[in-house]
Amino acid sequence: MTIVLDVENITMRFGGLTAVKDVSFKLQTGEVLAVIGPNGAGKSTLFNVITGVYRPTAGNVHFNGKEITGKPSHEIVRRGIARTFQSSRLFSDLSVIDNVIVGMHSRTKTGVLRALFHPGFSRREMAASVRKAEALLLNSSGDLFEQRYRPAGALAQADRRRLEIARALASEPMLLLLDEPSVGMDDNETDALINDIRRVRAANSSLAVVVIEHDMRVVEAFPDHVLCVDYGSRVAEGGFDTVRSDPRVQEAYLGKAAAHA
Ligand SMILES: Nc1ncnc2c1ncn2[C@@H]1O[C@H](COP(=O)(O)OP(=O)(O)O)[C@@H](O)[C@H]1O
Ligand SMILES: [Mg+2]
Known part of the structure; x- marks a missing residue:
């Protein structure tokens, strides 16, 4: 070990x-x-x-x-090393799926904001990120996947906790x-x-x-x-x-x- x-x-x-x-x-x-x-x-x-x-x-x-x-x-x-916080640190105005995508890119050089908004982020990369984020949401209990286009701030407490875990896992x-x-x-x-x-x-x-x-x-x-x-x-x-x-x-x-x- x-x-x-x-x-x-x-x-x-x-x-x-x-x-x-x-x-x-x-x-x-x-x-x-x-x-x-x-x-x-x-x-x-x-x-x-x-x-x-x-x-x-x-x-x-x-x-x-x-x-x-x-x-x-x-x-x-x-x-x-990825973590969740005792009190939620989600981006409440961003959608559920965008919160996961942000987590994914916290590890890459592209960086969080560029990952979402940079024009150089190719459509293929974006599509792959969306698929990976969807897979993480599907893997979670509850119906985060169905709620993926809702703002994170609109989620019930348990879903916010689940989303935090999905976002942490997104950085692999x-x-x-x-x-x-x-x-x-x-x-x-x-x-x-x-x-x-x-x-x-x-x-x-x-x-x-x-x-x-x-x-x-x-x-x-x-x-x-x-x-x-x-x-x-x-x-x-x-x-x-x-x-x-x-x-x-x-x-x-x-x-x-x-x-x-
Ligand atoms: N940044 C900080 N400045 C001053 N005191 C702090 C800070 N962070 C934590 N503490 C204090 O350290 C102690 C341990 O806090 P914490 O680690 O949050 O406890 P737990 O997570 O076990 O409830 C508490 O007395 C808390 O008030
Ligand atoms: Mg504590």
Whole structure:
């Protein structure tokens, strides 16, 4: 097995606040890692460090054996890491399909705006992009394909989350980072999301996924490798059953969730 992502001793401070404290983990090709932990634990900050939004205060990140610590986000996307955001970053005035096409070209030299509007973008290239985008939309649960000419801003919440994933996949990543993809989804939509992730992995067995999740349904569906963080630090790591039964995890996270159940 090859290590696709190696996060070593990452610390991220914002002024006096330590959002991530000495966190390390490794991810193998084709593996799914679920990251859990209460609000404010530092999960999204970890994604922001991996994707070059922030340069960490300490530590480093290797992707495919090469150091990417602090590299610009567009460079990191180009190397094969795609992400979704906890709060939607879709272009709400653009159509569903154009949002996917934008994702496709975030990796090419052509660039986002030129891809859509540059006259040099040949009709054949455009037709190929449209077909690829349509295939991604057809692959998603729900009816994104049928809604492909609607503005993204008009979509229901669950469809917006699905579209974000389709757009991330459009860049053909080797590593997909999903930040709370089930937020705003009901149980049926969450089950469909789980199936979507499974289908994507079945089609590309080398794709590695890190999913930040609050919904234990999703974590249980990918139980092999779970990392729990709290107050920026790693609390536990291992299989879902091991992590779930760790008293520190129950105290940090599951206890709180159980108290609300
Ligand atoms: N850019 C920033 N500037 C200052 N504080 C931040 C910034 N980003 C995140 N934080 C803080 O870091 C902590 C971890 O945030 P975050 O990573 O978003 O947590 P999680 O995703 O686990 O809910 C929080 O206290 C948050 O307020
Ligand atoms: Mg977050």
